[in-house]
Amino acid sequence: MHPLAWLAWVTLVMVVSLTATNPLYLVVVLLAVVLVGVLAPRTSTAVAGVRTLAMAGTALFLMSLAVAVLNGGYGEHVLFAMPGPDFPGWMGGLRLGGPVAAESLVAAGVRGLSISCVLLAFGVFNGAVSPYRVLRTAPAALFHAGLIVTVGLTLLPSSIEDIRRIREMQALRGGATGVRNLPGLVVPAVIGGLERSMKLAEAMEARGYASAARPPAPARLAALSSAPLLLPSGWAWFYYDSARWLAVAGAVAAAGALLWWATAAAKTSHVTRFRREPLTPIDRAAIGGSLALAAAAFALRSLGAAGLAYNPFAGLAWPEFEPAGALLALAVAWPAAHAVLLPGAARHGELPASAAPEGTNVVAEVHP
Amino acid sequence: MTARVSSARATPLRLPGISDVAFVLLNVMGVAAYLHPFIFARAGNSDRDWFSHNADGPLVFAGIAALCMVLIVGELTSGGLNSKSLSVLGVLSALAAVLRTVTLPAGANLYFFVVILGGYTFGPRLGFLLGALSFFLSAVVTGGFGPWLPFQMFAAAWMGLSAGGLRALLGGMRAPFRAQVGAVVAFGAAWGLLYGAITNLWFWPFWVGGEDITYQPGIGVAEALRRYWNFYLVTSLGWDLASTACNTVILAILGAPLLRALLRFQQRFTWEWGPDRDPGPG
Amino acid sequence: MIATASGLSYTYPAGDAPALRDASFHLEAGSFTLLAGPSAGGKSTLLRALNGLVPQFHGGRYAGTVTVAGLDAARTPARQIALAAGMVFQEPEAQAVADTVEDEVAFGMEQHGIAPAEMHRRMDEVLARVGVEHLRRRRLSTLSGGERQRVAIAAVLVLQPSLLLLDEPTSQLDPDGAAAVLAAVESLHRDRGLTIAIAEHRLERLLPLAGGVLEVEAGRVTAMSPREAGSRLRAVPPVCDLARRLGLDPMPLSVPEAAGLLRGHGLSCEVAPDPAPAGPPILRAEGLRVVYGELAALDGVSLSLHAGEVVALVGPNGSGKTTLFRALVGLQKLESGRVCHFDDEAPAAVQQRTAFTGLVPQDPAVALYHDTLRAELADTLRRRGHRAGVSTTLARWGLDPLAGRNPRDLSVGQQQRVAIAAMLAHEPPVWLLDEPTRGADGEAKAWLAARLREHAARGGAAIVSTHDIESAARYATRVVGLREGRVAFDLPAREAFSAAGPVPTQVARLVPGAILPEEVVRR
Secondary structure, three states, X not given: OOHHHHHHHHHHHHHHHHHOOOHHHHHHHHHHHHHHHHHOOOOOOOOHHHHHHHHHHHHHHHHHHHHHHHOOOOOOOEEEEEOOOEOOHHHOOOEOOEEEEHHHHHHHHHHHHHHHHHHHHHHHHHHHOOHHHHHHOOOHHHHHHHHHHHHHHHHHHHHHHHHHHHHHHHHHOOOOOOHHHHHHHHHHHHHHHHHHHHHHHHHXXXXXXXXXXXXXXXXXXXXXXXXXXXXXXXXXXXXXXXHHHHHHHHHHHHHHHHHHHHHHHHHHOOOOOOOOOOOOHHHHXXXXXXXXXXXXXXXXXXHOOOOOOOOHHHOOOOOOOOHHHHHHHHHOOHHHHHHHHXXXXXXXXXXXXXXXXXXXXXXXXXXX | OEEOEEEOOOOOOOOOOHXXXXXXXXXXXXXXXXXXXXXXXXXXXXXXXXXXXXXHHHHHHHHHHHHHHHHHHHHHOEOOOOHHHHHHHHHHHHHHHHHHOOEOHHHOEOHHHHHHHHHHHXXXXXXXXHHHHXXXXXXXXXXXXXXXXXXXXXXXXXXXXXXXXXXXXXXXXXXXXXXXXXXXXXXXXHHHHHHHHHHHHOOHHHOOOOOOOOOOOOOOHHHHHHHHHHHHHHXXXXXXXXXXXXXXXXXXXXHHHHHHHHHHHHHHHOEEEOOOOOOOOO | OOEEEEXXXXXXXXXXXXXXXXXXXXXXXXXXXXXXXXXXXXXXXXHHHHOOHHHHOOOOEEEEEEEEOOEEOOOOOHHHHXXXXXXXXXXXXXXXXXXXXXXXXXXHHHHOOOOHHHHHHHHHHHHHHOOOHHHOOOEHHHOOHHHHHHHHHXXXXXXXXXXXXXXXXXXOOOHHHHHHHHHHHHHHHHHHOOEEEEEXXXXXXXXXXXXXXXXXXXXXXXXXXXXXXXXXXXXXXXXXXXXHHHOOOOOOOOHHHHHHHHOOOOEEEOOOOOOOOOOOOOEEEEEEXXXXXXXXXXXXXXXXXXXXXXXXXXXXXXXXXXXXXXXXXXXXXXXXXXXXXXXXXXXXXXXXXXXXXXXXXOOHHHHOOOOOHXXXXXXXXXXXXXXXXXXXXXXXXXXXXXXXXXXXXXXXXXXXXXXXXXXXXXXXXXXXXXXXOOOOOHHHHHHHHHHHHHHHHOOOEEEEEOOOHHHHOOOOOEEEEEEOOXXXXXXXXXXXXXXXXXXXXHHHXXXXXXXXXXXXXXX
């Protein structure tokens, strides 16, 4: 599956789980993400990320609940009261303890659930797509930024090795470890790194490195105008129901400007790419479908349809469960279907396992 | 034919015209996207409804922040980025990513020094790129892509950017080396807290707690600030204070030797040869 | 004529002396030119002037003209020169841009905007030509130095330059890696007629191949033939040294050639016998065993070292030399066995053990970080709690002239010396040196040999791991060979370096009984 398709999927999960406040749908989304995580290929070197983010998601969920208990004054259905200290006024009038309302607990649980979905989805994304593939898909306008990151990634193993060797060497010189001897570790590492950077720059120059040409001024101005267009559009969309058409117009204009900029940058660019990962028709369909579903989620949410919105503060009722909303939540699982139906395509673009030995995650081994 | 070295004093990224406008404007937009809970705090919203929009709203603003970041990075890395700047950025980002994994007492981190001292040495624009890209790199390594990434990148980028500004300020005052080191240490300590406050901000609107702590559209700027302060107090102030203390100690130890090494290197970094300048016999 | 330089003078921006002085020379198309001379003599600068990095990248003062394939090297953008003159640098790690072999090789083509189909065609061709096709999907960080250097050559060749410049491409490599790289270079020259200019210290391998030699010393360039080089250069292979002493004509460039010339000459040798080691061993290792996972890196190594001994530790890569050193100083955990200083078990802590047994790892210069050499040495002495004056230490290492200099400003060879002095400033009785002569020029090797002999004469002892048999013959009193984690042989130096021994020197193969050129006399 193409990195862009994965990106579209992550966006879809984000949009659905943050627009839906209906806990029933959120549970469906969570299960769908877990399903994708289980079935999707784990090709990246950053597999540790999945576990970390899954744990972070759970921790955040529990923490939301804990804070809601400690400081959960919203709502009328008071369940019980917590004892707590009084803080002085200069601290901003913070209150800990006191009555705990059911509404607060439910709201915290719902939000914790959405955040867990997002974290988990990014965990799956990080595990499934190697950073090199992400960098390769960067548009022409970001080629040189991608090059900096590639150079950084390439130098990681030797930077780790340098730091390890310097530490060992200071120990051989009879150095005690500790904060006072930190200069002996960090200063040579930085100096050595900078000297290496000059050698590298020389080597790049000798192989024909050229700085990126700038896209023509009108395209750059257009790109520049997109942010000032989008910001008020977002504002209008969320806070002024009557100005929504204006917000949509602004967003469309901004998207057009950005597209123009990206195309112009691609045309000005002098570089070609050795490795291009083409978008297959299936990838295209997946991207289109994901974006359409995300748009549908936004639309359903603004129309108040399909029971996406659930507000515990408007009376504690059992959330609705409608087929449209449930299907939307279930659709989030599409990469799982992709992995099952097209097992070969899922691995497309990755190095064979034997050629991609443990690389970037050795970082974790450096400890003083 | 003879020519002499022209030692360019300014940073190698010299961006006139559109670039300057873009850099400033997009940074302002980034700040605005960042601070949306305060800027939009006055927007009207019925009291009961706040729960509806404080999750998808921030999502959209995170997207806008990400876009600003992409545009700034795209603008900065086109046109003037020579091979020396590129490889220095690559090397320092790699080093920062590695040093980020070196854990010190109380969560203090060597990562900050690379960004602060790098920004101080190479100027605001390279400082901005260094902060942003080193964070991106370390996210790549640790599998930390997520909606929080643009915000973290901005926070780190502003750290590098302002470090470059600090040098310009001190240079204007012709500060001696020791004063510069002192200023950098104080600056690093301040950023320790600021960084925590900034990076916690992205998450705040998603948070649901009590009335003293939860973001709610329509509460007004003062109230939003008060609640954010509470949020920061509960979630991270203690931790940030401890790590800032450690950062300060470490920066005090490392600042002088590292800065001396970097400034020495920077002279080499700015050597350029212009065959058309100074054609006379030398 | 593919490249010409006339009246080329150049000074680096921070340099006080010119790096090149009024150099004039030319390179014929299809020629193979060797750049010889001491390190920091100007070889690297000369190569950089040929592809425009000097002065375009480095700045500085520049006079004269250099023309490469019809381009003015000082004014044509380096990007354009890259298509005519490709350059391979010394360190494999410091010239890689990308993560995998293919991406690395593709970088130059991408930057020149070459069409994807053409890129794939050139990629296949070039990878096959330097013999790294089987590595194409590998990560660079998993390759050996020799493989990485061949990838670097491929990355340059893919732009189809007509001139290939190589700046000491094998100085960081072990003999096998170096041989593979030089073989690749040789076949590019022989089979494809590529013009080669290569700076190297491994003259014995390259003199027979070269069509011409440029001697670069103190910035002055002198062109000569390889045979002239054999008789005129300051540092020459032992064969040439021997031929010079005996006044042979023509100058032989290889051992077989010399053997032919020497037939019929009555030669013998004068040798002072090595004193036999006396007293108890000062360092003793008993049955050292180190296991990495499944693999035994050291499999029962026993070794004892007496005062006055300098042991050369030889063996192929991966035979356990570095592991043995690490085990001796306590950096490596032992599966079994023990290390004794005199009769007592050595202390466990690395810091205490290195007070007695100082270890200098490979590339020690990476750990230098002070502003002056004086501060660097004072740091080691302070860490060791020594009261001894820095000045005495400086004098003993012959480094007083450099005392106030910043170690980072020194040449690579000087840095190496400074680093060795910094690691051993506290004068431990036992020195362990891990490949100290890698990439060193003749002068640096002579310096090290002198320090080792002084140390032994003062009653110290040393173990030096090396691939460089010829310079080991100048300081070693004993040779220990490791193979697959075991001691393969442990012989007195004279026996080991002799024609019948496991590591014969060039001279030993020509004159029975002798191992060094100066030992040979006419009968």
